[in-house]
Amino acid sequence: MRRFLLTRFAQAVLQLFAVGSIVFLLVRLIPGDPARAALGEGATEEQVAQTREAMHLNDSFVSQYFGFWGRLFQGDLGTSLLSSRPVMQDLPNRLGNSLELVLVSLVIAVTLGVLLGRVAATRADKPADHALVAGSIFGISLPVFVVGTLLLMVFAFLVPILPPQRFTTPWQDPVAHLQILILPVVTLTAASCAVITRMTRAAMLETLSADYVRTARSKGLAEQRVIKDHALRTALLPVASATTVELTTLIGSTVLVETIFGWPGVSSLLMSAVGQRDYPVIQAVVLAVAAVVILVNLVGDLVVRALDPRAEEA
Amino acid sequence: MTGAGREKEGAAPEPVLSVERLSVDFRVAGEWTPAVRDVSFTVGRGEVVALVGESGSGKSVSSMSVLGLVAGSARHRGSIRFHDTELLGLGHEALRGVRGKRIAMIFQEPMTALNPVYTIGKQIAEAIRCHEKVSAAGARTRAIELLTKVGIPEPERRVDSYPHQLSGGQRQRAMIAMAISGNPEVIIADEPTTALDVTVQAEILELLRGLRRDLGSAVLIITHDMGVVADVADRVVVMKEGEVVEEAPVGRLFAAPEHEYTRRLLAAVPKPPPPGAEPVAEPKPEAPKDTTLRVRGLEVEYPGRLGRKGFKAVHGVDLTIGKGEVLGLVGESGSGKSTIGRAVVGLARATAGSVEVCGTDVTGLSGRRLRAFRPTYSMVFQDPGASLNPRWSIGDSIAAPLLVNRTAGRAAAHARVAELLEQVELPAQWAGRFPHELSGGQRQRVGIARALALEPELLIADEPTSALDVSVQATVLRLFRELQDRLGFACLFISHDLGVVELLAHEVAVLQNGRLVEHGPAREVLANPRTEYTKRLVAAAPVPDPVEQAERRRLWREMAAA
Numbered sequence: 001m002r003r004f005l006l007t008r009f010a011q012a013v014l015q016l017f018a019v020g021s022i023v024f025l026l027v028r029l030i031p032g033d034p035a036r037a038a039l040g041e042g043a044t045e046e047q048v049a050q051t052r053e054a055m056h057l058n059d060s061f062v063s064q065y066f067g068f069w070g071r072l073f074q075g076d077l078g079t080s081l082l083s084s085r086p087v088m089q090d091l092p093n094r095l096g097n098s099l100e101l102v103l104v105s106l107v108i109a110v111t112l113g114v115l116l117g118r119v120a121a122t123r124a125d126k127p128a129d130h131a132l133v134a135g136s137i138f139g140i141s142l143p144v145f146v147v148g149t150l151l152l153m154v155f156a157f158l159v160p161i162l163p164p165q166r167f168t169t170p171w172q173d174p175v176a177h178l179q180i181l182i183l184p185v186v187t188l189t190a191a192s193c194a195v196i197t198r199m200t201r202a203a204m205l206e207t208l209s210a211d212y213v214r215t216a217r218s219k220g221l222a223e224q225r226v227i228k229d230h231a232l233r234t235a236l237l238p239v240a241s242a243t244t245v246e247l248t249t250l251i252g253s254t255v256l257v258e259t260i261f262g263w264p265g266v267s268s269l270l271m272s273a274v275g276q277r278d279y280p281v282i283q284a285v286v287l288a289v290a291a292v293v294i295l296v297n298l299v300g301d302l303v304v305r306a307l308d309p310r311a312e313e314a
Numbered sequence: 315m316t317g318a319g320r321e322k323e324g325a326a327p328e329p330v331l332s333v334e335r336l337s338v339d340f341r342v343a344g345e346w347t348p349a350v351r352d353v354s355f356t357v358g359r360g361e362v363v364a365l366v367g368e369s370g371s372g373k374s375v376s377s378m379s380v381l382g383l384v385a386g387s388a389r390h391r392g393s394i395r396f397h398d399t400e401l402l403g404l405g406h407e408a409l410r411g412v413r414g415k416r417i418a419m420i421f422q423e424p425m426t427a428l429n430p431v432y433t434i435g436k437q438i439a440e441a442i443r444c445h446e447k448v449s450a451a452g453a454r455t456r457a458i459e460l461l462t463k464v465g466i467p468e469p470e471r472r473v474d475s476y477p478h479q480l481s482g483g484q485r486q487r488a489m490i491a492m493a494i495s496g497n498p499e500v501i502i503a504d505e506p507t508t509a510l511d512v513t514v515q516a517e518i519l520e521l522l523r524g525l526r527r528d529l530g531s532a533v534l535i536i537t538h539d540m541g542v543v544a545d546v547a548d549r550v551v552v553m554k555e556g557e558v559v560e561e562a563p564v565g566r567l568f569a570a571p572e573h574e575y576t577r578r579l580l581a582a583v584p585k586p587p588p589p590g591a592e593p594v595a596e597p598k599p600e601a602p603k604d605t606t607l608r609v610r611g612l613e614v615e616y617p618g619r620l621g622r623k624g625f626k627a628v629h630g631v632d633l634t635i636g637k638g639e640v641l642g643l644v645g646e647s648g649s650g651k652s653t654i655g656r657a658v659v660g661l662a663r664a665t666a667g668s669v670e671v672c673g674t675d676v677t678g679l680s681g682r683r684l685r686a687f688r689p690t691y692s693m694v695f696q697d698p699g700a701s702l703n704p705r706w707s708i709g710d711s712i713a714a715p716l717l718v719n720r721t722a723g724r725a726a727a728h729a730r731v732a733e734l735l736e737q738v739e740l741p742a743q744w745a746g747r748f749p750h751e752l753s754g755g756q757r758q759r760v761g762i763a764r765a766l767a768l769e770p771e772l773l774i775a776d777e778p779t780s781a782l783d784v785s786v787q788a789t790v791l792r793l794f795r796e797l798q799d800r801l802g803f804a805c806l807f808i809s810h811d812l813g814v815v816e817l818l819a820h821e822v823a824v825l826q827n828g829r830l831v832e833h834g835p836a837r838e839v840l841a842n843p844r845t846e847y848t849k850r851l852v853a854a855a856p857v858p859d860p861v862e863q864a865e866r867r868r869l870w871r872e873m874a875a876a
Contacts, residue, residue, distance in 0.1 A: 209385060212426065216429070220441070220445055223406065
């Protein structure tokens with residue numbers, strides 16, 4: 001296990017390093033002068049020189065590269081060209097908002113998905129199963145922006161139970177925060193929950209006919225325990241692996257959901273930065289999101305590992 | 315001990331479990347298809363009853379019905395009584411009280427029958443705690459006691475092992491520990507030793523016998539192995555196609571089988587020679603002229619994962635097979651016999667030594683030269699179901715070596731396929747059929763036909779009949795022998811079954827942990843083994859004859875005690 005932890009951590013560090021390097025190159029690979037590109041047509045020579053200085057473009061390539069990492073380690077992600085504020089001033093809040101959306105959706109999607117998957121598998125080929133399978137097709141096939149827009153239309157305008165509000169943090173007003181959290185979370189949960197339901201159902205259908213489930217029955221265990229402790233427990237292995245992948249998809253979908261519901265996460269930061277060619281912000285956001293995805297995969301692998309004792313020796 | 319139940323043959327003890335006119339139907343594509351029809355038998359107190367038959371005979375379904383463990387949509391009729399309780403149609407809660415506590419089960423493959431994510435201690439404790447109010451610590455102590463009872467070394471440590479950390483034999487012992495945790499009156503053992511090596515099988519059967527003696531439990535053992543039946547059973551129930559065809563005390567069944575099917579079943583079992591028998595002069599094929607296969611100092615090491623030590627499966631093995639000779643390679647699982655076969659055909663890389671086929675060292679060949687040489691030898695695999703492409707017709711599978719090696723065009727290959735199918739006694743019109751339309755034995759005939767397509771000088775057969783029923787095995791072996799006589803190919807025949815090797819091989823080589831421990835003419839080695847290991851291997855193989863088996867069992871015990 002220790003060996004696995006070490007190699008897996010080393011891998012994560014390498015991945016982060018690779019992502020950082022790519023982000024660094026990204027800006028330098030823009031044809032022409034990135035400072036000029038950022039400032040647009042009407043920029044004066046003076047402004048360009050200033051921006052070049054701010055983006056450290058005047059140093060040698062090597063010292064730029066090491067400088068990039070050096071500043072990164074000090075928590076300096078550069079200064080926004082647009083607002084002239086350090087990126088670190090806005091990013092943590094924005095990232096926190098986005099992660100809240102993703103994590104709340106994930107917890108609900110996994111809990112509900114595993115529960116529904118279990119119901120479907122134990123009632124295979126019965127009405128409840130058919131309904132769930134049919135329902136999950138909707139969840140999987142409807143794109144996030146369709147579900148989001150529909151929900152917004154119905155619950156914010158046609159039946160205004162959850163009218164659009166100004167964004168409030170949970171510390172300012174927990175109730176209002178919860179209200180504005182509902183629609184984006186439901187939108188995000190729909191697809192993931194459907195995928196996890198199907199995964200759980202398929203995995204459980206397999207484990208339910210496994211020899212060890214028959215053994216558990218032959219011991220005299222109650223059927224509910226046979227299902228929970230034996231069939232569901234082993235079915236969680238593939239579900240956990242799939243959830244890690246699903247989480248990455250979820251992070252991608254968040255960009256759309258944030259835009260639809262006006263959620264002040266990283267996506268609006270990224271959108272405006274891309275539109276305005278605010279390179280330091282783009283770099284910072286890409287780096288942050290990549291780091292989250294890498295960490296998520298690391299945690300996912302560790303969870304899968306912890307669930308399966310066989311993985312230790314392999 | 316062996317004779318405890320047997321001396322009272324005829325006077326059946328009071329029945330604990332009685333199955334009467336049991337019928338089980340399965341719903342297949344909307345129609346009820348019978349799997350078991352009007353089966354009746356009883357198991358008396360402390361008795362060992364064997365339910366024998368080939369695959370599809372309904373023996374497993376009958377035994378699973380006892381505890382209501384038949385999977386899928388099944389319909390039961392008739393009666394299964396345990397003492398005075400009718401088990402068919404018993405409510406879930408009441409049935410749960412019987413399961414594990416009064417009637418326990420042992421399954422065939424302990425690797426899949428134990429849950430891979432829980433330690434064996436937890437699984438045993440779970441069995442205890444669903445019937446008794448015991449603390450977790452108390453259940454753990456009991457689990458350790460049970461593991462001690464079934465002979466698992468270091469039970470205090472093993473109790474925390476996961477199934478994959480144990481050997482096959484230890485896993486089955488853990489399974490048995492779980493089964494006896496509630497002191498059941500009846501133990502149903504469904505092919506408990508089929509997945510194990512003969513030497514381990516002998517130990518497990520000895521354990522079951524001891525438990526029967528100590529706990530007084532009755533045992534219903536389901537098996538297809540007449541050797542196992544002769545070894546442990548008091549009474550035998552023979553099933554065929556869902557019906558009981560014969561029931562008799564073990565002595566009478568083997569001495570005077572009444573039903574024609576029982577006679578056929580007994581005749582089909584290959585029998586190793588009795589221990590200490592006079593070596594029979596071996597009818598050697600005319601003085602060996604050419605050597606087809608010469609393996610010298612072969613070593614195979616499987617590389618370890620990054621930075622870890624590799625595993626050496628074969629240590630310096632020398633073998634020779636003369637033209638037209640059959641060499642039987644025997645040993646327990648993990649002894650490296652399959653690896654040698656794979657190294658000879660180039661599926662595993664030899665790390666040292668040489669493999670000469672017809673005078674050419676094939677270990678040094680690669681690419682085009684190896685391809686040019688490949689038609690000289692071919693392989694028959696263990697599981698014909700898995701080694702034939704399910705999406706290819708059997709004709710395509712057989713023709714593949716011809717087309718790949720460009721030894722024949724489409725039309726010529728077609729003609730050759732027909733010829734080959736006839737050689738393996740299948741109708742030539744079957745070329746268009748697919749593997750799933752064939753029985754296991756027929757599929758293995760196709761496997762042989764494919765291996766013979768290029769008229770190889772050397773055939774490597776890796777346990778070609780171990781997945782087959784005895785009667786099917788007998789016909790496949792007969793066919794194989796005839797083909798070998800007629801076509802005169804040399805053969806490396808890998809098997810764990812000494813009876814099969816004795817039947818086919820001229821020479822035999824015994825492997826232990828990747829090393830050759832004994833080598834010589836087959837009859838001589840098997841009748842008068844020189845090394846301890848071979849002696850144990852021969853003694854552990856049960857023979858389908860209760861009297862002789864009792865004698866073998868006595869010898870085995872002496873050897874085990876020594």
